[in-house]
Amino acid sequence: MVRFLKPRKPGMVKQSNQQVSQSRESSLPDTSWKEQVLSPDLDTNLAQIKAILDRCSDVMYREFIFAQNEQIRLALIYTDGLTDKEQISEQITKALALEVAMAAPGQEISKSRALEFIKQRGLCVNEIKQTDKIREIIQAILSGDSVLLMDGYATAIINGTRGWASRAISEPEAEPTVRGARDSFVETLRTNTALLRRRISSPNLKIEVFKLGEVTNTEVAVAYIEGIVNEKLVAEVKSRLQRIKVDAILESGYIEELIEDHPWSPFPTVNHTEKPDRAAAMLLEGRVAILVDGTPFVLTVPNLFVEHLHAAEDYYERFIFTTAVRVIRFFSAFISLTLPALYIAAVSFHPELLPTTLLLSIAGQREAVPFPVFMEVLVMELTFETLREAGIRLPRPLGQAVSIVGALVIGEAAVRAGLVAAATVIVVAFTGIASFTFAYSASIAFRLLRFTLMFLSAAMGLFGLITGVALIGIHLCSLRSFGVPYLSPAVPMTGTDLKDVVFRAPLWAMFTRPRLIARQNQERQEQNLKPAPPETRPRG
Amino acid sequence: MKKRIAALLLITFVIILAGGCWSRVELTELAIVLGAGVDLAEDGRILLTLQIARPGAFTAGSEGGGRGKEAASWVISAEGRTVPEAERFLAMKIPRHIYWGHCIILVLGEELARREGTGIVTNFYQREREPRENIYVLVARGRARDFLETYSSLERTSAQAAGFLERMKTGYTVQLRELAEMLVSRGIQPAVTAVEVTEAGTMPGQVPGGPPPPQKEVGVAGTAVFKQDKLIGWLDPWETRGFLWLKGEIMKGVIIVPGPEQPEKLVSIRIRRGKTKIIPEYNGEYPRFLVKIQVEGDMVEQQTRENLATPEKIKLLEEEMASEIKARAEAALDKVQGEYGVDIFGFGEAFHRKYKKEWRKLKYHWDEEFSRAEVEIAVDAQIREIGLLTRRAGIPEE
Numbered sequence: 001m002v003r004f005l006k007p008r009k010p011g012m013v014k015q016s017n018q019q020v021s022q023s024r025e026s027s028l029p030d031t032s033w034k035e036q037v038l039s040p041d042l043d044t045n046l047a048q049i050k051a052i053l054d055r056c057s058d059v060m061y062r063e064f065i066f067a068q069n070e071q072i073r074l075a076l077i078y079t080d081g082l083t084d085k086e087q088i089s090e091q092i093t094k095a096l097a098l099e100v101a102m103a104a105p106g107q108e109i110s111k112s113r114a115l116e117f118i119k120q121r122g123l124c125v126n127e128i129k130q131t132d133k134i135r136e137i138i139q140a141i142l143s144g145d146s147v148l149l150m151d152g153y154a155t156a157i158i159n160g161t162r163g164w165a166s167r168a169i170s171e172p173e174a175e176p177t178v179r180g181a182r183d184s185f186v187e188t189l190r191t192n193t194a195l196l197r198r199r200i201s202s203p204n205l206k207i208e209v210f211k212l213g214e215v216t217n218t219e220v221a222v223a224y225i226e227g228i229v230n231e232k233l234v235a236e237v238k239s240r241l242q243r244i245k246v247d248a249i250l251e252s253g254y255i256e257e258l259i260e261d262h263p264w265s266p267f268p269t270v271n272h273t274e275k276p277d278r279a280a281a282m283l284l285e286g287r288v289a290i291l292v293d294g295t296p297f298v299l300t301v302p303n304l305f306v307e308h309l310h311a312a313e314d315y316y317e318r319f320i321f322t323t324a325v326r327v328i329r330f331f332s333a334f335i336s337l338t339l340p341a342l343y344i345a346a347v348s349f350h351p352e353l354l355p356t357t358l359l360l361s362i363a364g365q366r367e368a369v370p371f372p373v374f375m376e377v378l379v380m381e382l383t384f385e386t387l388r389e390a391g392i393r394l395p396r397p398l399g400q401a402v403s404i405v406g407a408l409v410i411g412e413a414a415v416r417a418g419l420v421a422a423a424t425v426i427v428v429a430f431t432g433i434a435s436f437t438f439a440y441s442a443s444i445a446f447r448l449l450r451f452t453l454m455f456l457s458a459a460m461g462l463f464g465l466i467t468g469v470a471l472i473g474i475h476l477c478s479l480r481s482f483g484v485p486y487l488s489p490a491v492p493m494t495g496t497d498l499k500d501v502v503f504r505a506p507l508w509a510m511f512t513r514p515r516l517i518a519r520q521n522q523e524r525q526e527q528n529l530k531p532a533p534p535e536t537r538p539r540g
Numbered sequence: 541m542k543k544r545i546a547a548l549l550l551i552t553f554v555i556i557l558a559g560g561c562w563s564r565v566e567l568t569e570l571a572i573v574l575g576a577g578v579d580l581a582e583d584g585r586i587l588l589t590l591q592i593a594r595p596g597a598f599t600a601g602s603e604g605g606g607r608g609k610e611a612a613s614w615v616i617s618a619e620g621r622t623v624p625e626a627e628r629f630l631a632m633k634i635p636r637h638i639y640w641g642h643c644i645i646l647v648l649g650e651e652l653a654r655r656e657g658t659g660i661v662t663n664f665y666q667r668e669r670e671p672r673e674n675i676y677v678l679v680a681r682g683r684a685r686d687f688l689e690t691y692s693s694l695e696r697t698s699a700q701a702a703g704f705l706e707r708m709k710t711g712y713t714v715q716l717r718e719l720a721e722m723l724v725s726r727g728i729q730p731a732v733t734a735v736e737v738t739e740a741g742t743m744p745g746q747v748p749g750g751p752p753p754p755q756k757e758v759g760v761a762g763t764a765v766f767k768q769d770k771l772i773g774w775l776d777p778w779e780t781r782g783f784l785w786l787k788g789e790i791m792k793g794v795i796i797v798p799g800p801e802q803p804e805k806l807v808s809i810r811i812r813r814g815k816t817k818i819i820p821e822y823n824g825e826y827p828r829f830l831v832k833i834q835v836e837g838d839m840v841e842q843q844t845r846e847n848l849a850t851p852e853k854i855k856l857l858e859e860e861m862a863s864e865i866k867a868r869a870e871a872a873l874d875k876v877q878g879e880y881g882v883d884i885f886g887f888g889e890a891f892h893r894k895y896k897k898e899w900r901k902l903k904y905h906w907d908e909e910f911s912r913a914e915v916e917i918a919v920d921a922q923i924r925e926i927g928l929l930t931r932r933a934g935i936p937e938e
Binding site: 264347348349351352356357359360361362363364365366367368369372373455456458459460461464 | 545556557559561562563564565566567568570572574593595596597598599639641642644670672696700703
């Protein structure tokens with residue numbers, strides 16, 4: 001290897017890492033409270049919690065007196081905005097300060113019995129939990145639960161009172177469909193798990209919750225169907241999740257980048273969806289879903305390349321139509337990767353590839369164009385990418401202005417001014433449209449590689465283009481997602497799974513699950529499900 | 541990892557940049573040759589004429605329409621001792637790279653074909669990288685230059701018009717590759733499409749304030765017959781039909797036969813498909829050939845007023861059809877075998893396939909053998925459809 005490419009000595013890299021982690025620890029405020037427990041004295045406890053939640057103006061403290069023993073002072077701590085206020089006032093404060101007397105009228109509850117009594121009869125909250133750890137208490141308060149402290153007890157009751165303003169379930173914005181369910185995941189984890197559970201009401205649907213993010217403490221749920229999923233896969237997903245030591249998880253993309261197999265590849269090896277029906281289908285094929293609080297995008301692993309060219313609707317429309325549409329989608333994927341490169345190669349290296357009439361027509365258009373084909377296509381492609389990016393970033397009311405400028409100014413005026421050949425505009429436009437026919441995540445990879453191929457074919461013609469495509473193919477063959485080859489079931493070939501690549505077999509013929517994903521439980525359904533009219537009896 | 545990626549990037553860039561866009565040519569730097577013609581100049585040198593497309597005339601959407609306003613082609617010639625030399629002299633007049641990749645036709649002047657032969661021309665086109673092997677080779681009656689200087693009312697350029705004419709297969713068509721094959725085979729002598737400059741039709745109402753000037757256009761004029769690579773004679777369009785029947789090449793066109801009851805009125809039969817089979821026989825002295833032609837046709841017109849939709853009448857028509865085709869084929873055969881004495885039908889190849897041993901002796905003087913060969917032509921004609929009418933409208937003349 002060349003001398004100047006040598007890396008620094010291995011020891012140096014390690015050292016600097018340690019330094020970073022040390023300084024990260026020391027810069028945080030005092031965290032000794034994490035290990036502490038409650039004391040029996042209410043005032044001490046309150047003071048300690050207030051000290052921890054110092055300057056947290058959204059945390060509320062409500063002190064009141066137990067209805068059946070005026071000696072017992074209670075304190076309720078919750079975060080305003082994350083809790084259901086009506087529930088707190090009805091089921092906790094009103095119940096304990098007033099209504100509990102109706103449960104046992106005239107009776108005075110002694111201090112020693114009070115905790116048990118409150119837990120059994122006093123509180124009307126459905127979900128309670130007892131703890132004495134400060135860390136858990138703080139966590140509960142900050143995630144929307146309310147914490148009840150009692151004087152004389154070194155323990156706290158955590159009440160499930162979560163309730164915050166959340167976006168209603170709406171139509172999926174990123175994955176629209178014509179036919180099929182119209183609900184989409186939202187930003188609340190609990191709603192999302194509910195959407196899954198509504199589709200798969202089976203005790204085998206397991207949803208395990210972790211907390212990730214040292215500062216954000218984001219809830220992350222791993223969902224899978226026991227009996228279908230490969231247990232090793234679940235273990236692998238969990239271990240990769242537990243490896244994550246970051247300060248924040250704000251979106252599932254954070255997780256994706258921290259658990260994917262090939263961080264350097266342009267191709268995504270983790271799929272995401274915002275459609276609960278699609279996520280459910282993934283689970284039913286033996287995949288694992290990772291739900292993250294705060295985002296409607298649910299990750300699914302392992303991920304195959306073909307998934308990006310499939311749509312949820314493929315399984316709701318009849319199989320003949322679906323197959324035809326998939327052919328278009330695969331063709332579009334190829335177009336969106338290679339068409340501009342092919343155009344450059346054909347026009348500037350191999351004009352003999354084009355029919356005479358077409359060549360003359362292109363030559364006629366190009367006669368007044370002052371740039372080489374490559375520059376022309378590159379500029380138009382960059383313009384298109386700019387327009388697309390602008391379309392996404394733009395405040396919505398301005399959207400029309402962009403489309404007018406884009407379509408009229410760039411398309412029509414550039415051609416009229418003789419800056420760009422009409423054929424180039426057609427090529428770029430068709431490429432752009434083709435890249436919208438399949439999943440956005442894969443189309444990003446294709447967009448990037450398209451430019452690489454354009455460079456290659458501008459330098460070496462078809463030879464460069466073919467080399468580039470071959471390299472992409474080799475790269476794709478080398479990818480794996482959670483142990484499953486990325487190009488399977490095509491490479492390596494799995495005969496039975498070809499039923500759902502380009503051709504989508506009728507549902508009654510799909511009686512096995514993907515072989516490399518649902519390793520343990522292949523059988524999906526009965527084999528003789530093909531519908532037919534009842535047999536008529538022969539006459540006579 | 542970093543090291544490897546850096547090395548990979550470096551190597552990639554070196555490869556791409558060192559390659560330096562080798563052989564990249566912009567369309568605006570190309571002079572696209574559509575047709576080439578080769579004549580013999582007066583001093584015996586070669587006159588190379590090129591018809592070059594003017595791309596500006598080919599834009600569809602430009603203001604005022606491309607065609608008519610602007611000439612679509614440019615014809616330019618230069619002399620030289622060889623074709624490549626003439627091409628280099630042309631390069632001094634043409635400001636772009638002379639690009640042969642889309643050359644459609646190669647026209648040989650009559651004089652050149654007769655005196656020098658095709659060999660001194662076609663060799664360049666086969667050897668060069670750019671010209672295709674499927675260029676149509678034509679022989680002009682007259683000068684090739686005149687042929688390329690024509691205009692086309694329907695196509696943009698006359699080279700394209702000639703190319704499409706060839707593709708329609710109304711005459712005998714030969715591409716460069718086929719010509720080369722015929723030249724190397726002893727069992728067949730070359731024949732090439734003959735073309736000529738003809739008077740064009742008119743374009744009524746095109747130019748305000750007067751009829752358009754009469755234009756010269758291209759037309760097919762039969763077949764040029766070669767001995768080795770030199771032109772020795774022509775077949776007119778009628779004889780070419782017979783020649784095509786014997787070759788079994790294309791079966792398009794209309795056969796005109798007399799009506800069964802009124803021979804002065806005619807019936808037209810359009811050929812649907814046909815097949816020709818050459819069966820050689822050899823008795824040790826001279827070769828014999830039985831040519832079996834099978835043909836199917838549809839009746840498309842009758843001038844007679846009789847009812848032809850009966851099995852007997854159809855039978856009669858089929859016999860007439862067969863004898864008509866036979867007459868055509870024999871006319872071509874008589875001319876080629878009797879007058880020119882060259883085997884342009886490929887009988888020799890059929891003979892070779894069947895009598896391999898005998899061929900070894902006969903192949904060196906095959907043209908003489910062919911001249912004294914006995915050829916029998918048997919035509920089996922059938923009429924498949926008689927169209928949407930059973931008889932001609934009007935009262936029968938009784």
